[in-house]
Amino acid sequence: MGACMSGGVMVTDKDRQLHRDAEKELKATKAKMDRETKVLLLGAGDGGKSTIQKQMRIIHNVPFSAEETEHFRQLVFDNLTRGLKTLLDALPDLRLDLIPESGYSEVYPDGDEEGRAGYVRHWGPGEFGGTVIASTYKERMVVQGLETSSIKDGRGVSRDDLVADLALIENAPDLRDGEEFPLEYLGALSRLWRDPIVKEAWAKGNQAALPENLSYIFTALPRLFAPGYTPSTQDILHTRARTIGITETRFRLGEKDMIMVDVGGQKSERRKWIHCFQDVTSILFVVSLSGYDQCMVEDRSANQMQDAITIWESICHSKWFKETSVILFLNKDDIFRQKIKSSPLKKHFPEYDGPERNAEAGREFFKIKFARLARKGRGKEREVYVHVTTATDTAMLTIVMAAVTA
Ligand SMILES: Nc1nc2c(ncn2[C@@H]2O[C@H](COP(=O)(O)OP(=O)(O)OP(=O)(O)O)[C@@H](O)[C@H]2O)c(=O)[nH]1
Numbered sequence: 490m491g492a493c494m495s496g497g498v499m500v501t502d503k504d505r506q507l508h509r510d511a512e513k514e515l516k517a518t519k520a521k522m523d524r525e526t527k528v529l530l531l532g533a534g535d536g537g538k539s540t541i542q543k544q545m546r547i548i549h550n551v552p553f554s555a556e557e558t559e560h561f562r563q564l565v566f567d568n569l570t571r572g573l574k575t576l577l578d579a580l581p582d583l584r585l586d587l588i589p590e591s592g593y594s595e596v597y598p599d600g601d602e603e604g605r606a607g608y609v610r611h612w613g614p615g616e617f618g619g620t621v622i623a624s625t626y627k628e629r630m631v632v633q634g635l636e637t638s639s640i641k642d643g644r645g646v647s648r649d650d651l652v653a654d655l656a657l658i659e660n661a662p663d664l665r666d667g668e669e670f671p672l673e674y675l676g677a678l679s680r681l682w683r684d685p686i687v688k689e690a691w692a693k694g695n696q697a698a699l700p701e702n703l704s705y706i707f708t709a710l711p712r713l714f715a716p717g718y719t720p721s722t723q724d725i726l727h728t729r730a731r732t733i734g735i736t737e738t739r740f741r742l743g744e745k746d747m748i749m750v751d752v753g754g755q756k757s758e759r760r761k762w763i764h765c766f767q768d769v770t771s772i773l774f775v776v777s778l779s780g781y782d783q784c785m786v787e788d789r790s791a792n793q794m795q796d797a798i799t800i801w802e803s804i805c806h807s808k809w810f811k812e813t814s815v816i817l818f819l820n821k822d823d824i825f826r827q828k829i830k831s832s833p834l835k836k837h838f839p840e841y842d843g844p845e846r847n848a849e850a851g852r853e854f855f856k857i858k859f860a861r862l863a864r865k866g867r868g869k870e871r872e873v874y875v876h877v878t879t880a881t882d883t884a885m886l887t888i889v890m891a892a893v894t895a
């Protein structure tokens with residue numbers, strides 16, 4: 490056993506070995522960091538983190554497996570039925586009632602001269618409110634060997650029809666592997682989505698944290714119910730499932746590997762974040778611009794954008810990320826551009842004094858706000874790179890991610 494004095498301190502062989510091990514580990518970590526970068530996606534729930542990870546897979550050819558595609562197919566049905574159920578459940582809070590207490594006469598103030606007694610809604614021609622839906626329905630019936638003559642050219646929806654449609658949505662099943670979307674849901678979903686009260690609720694979606702993908706999936710309804718449907722890339726990008734836990738995906742970028750880490754942004758998931766704070770090269774912080782007038786799914790009394798701002802501040806000032814580069818994605822610009830036309834920014838951010846109904850001025854306001862918060866109280870300037878994005882747009886993400894990962 491050897492021991493000697495070093496600077497007045499007794500150093501043993503064991504100490505030397507420990508020192509060698511530590512140096513070896515340090516070297517290995519450095520070599521690994523030279524070979525690979527770690528990008529951490531952070532932000533509040535629903536911002537678009539997982540969508541960006543999906544885009545990276547599309548851009549860098551990490552294809553979705555057959556199992557994953559099947560999972561997304563089932564998720565489309567889940568998003569349709571549960572998404573609509575979220576909306577229906579929110580009706581009382583929005584002070585809306587799907588079935589008017591006073592009966593059909595409110596909807597048909599002119600009386601019943603066209604023989605529509607008992608109907609609470611009039612749909613225009615076709616039981617399914619459109620020839621495309623009806624022909625999809627027929628196509629599926631033919632495939633299943635069913636008699637198509639039962640498809641009526643109904644003129645409206647009775648109270649009983651409506652109650653039956655609501656019961657279907659309430660009791661929507663989880664699909665089994667390979668199981669087609671149950672046909673009876675095509676009519677129910679189509680009728681309910683076209684309902685004027687549902688439309689009104691959808692327009693007030695910001696007060697009820699409704700899933701923002703509903704207009705996309707409901708517009709695609711006939712295609713989703715067609716025989717042999719498999720989700721398109723756009724369908725996959727628009728599906729919504731909140732992330733639980735931590736997912737890592739590896740991409741080959743030239744000579745280097747990039748590990749992209751996706752976490753769940755909802756409140757209950759945030760305590761897990763710290764597990765992936767080690768060795769982060771850059772943070773991709775994703776904020777939903779359209780959240781400026783939205784309440785949160787987890788807490789309807791809180792504002793989504795305010796919540797994102799609070800997390801942003803704590804991440805920018807965290808001891809973990811003193812040397813980490815931070816990239817901010819102001820996402821969901823497509824929804825923001827539409828929304829800002831009718832929902833004033835000042836109502837939710839009273840300090841905003843720019844022009845209303847102006848997407849450019851609104852974006853600029855948030856860019857400045859986030860950059861200022863990142864710098865607040867810091868001796869040295871923190872460089873924040875900001876991109877305005879629509880994460881469902883592959884062409885745009887290809888360009889933005891190339892700049893980010895360069
Ligand atoms: N229209 C539009 N929809 C988007 C955009 N980015 C994301 N989405 C949709 O928004 C929903 C939520 O996106 P996710 O990527 O799941 O959000 P997330 O940040 O991973 O959410 P958590 O996992 O709960 O933290 C999905 O339905 C996406 O398709 C966008 O830029 N535009």
Ligand SMILES: [Mg+2]
Pocket residue numbers: 538539540730731732751752753754
């Ligand atoms: Mg996610």
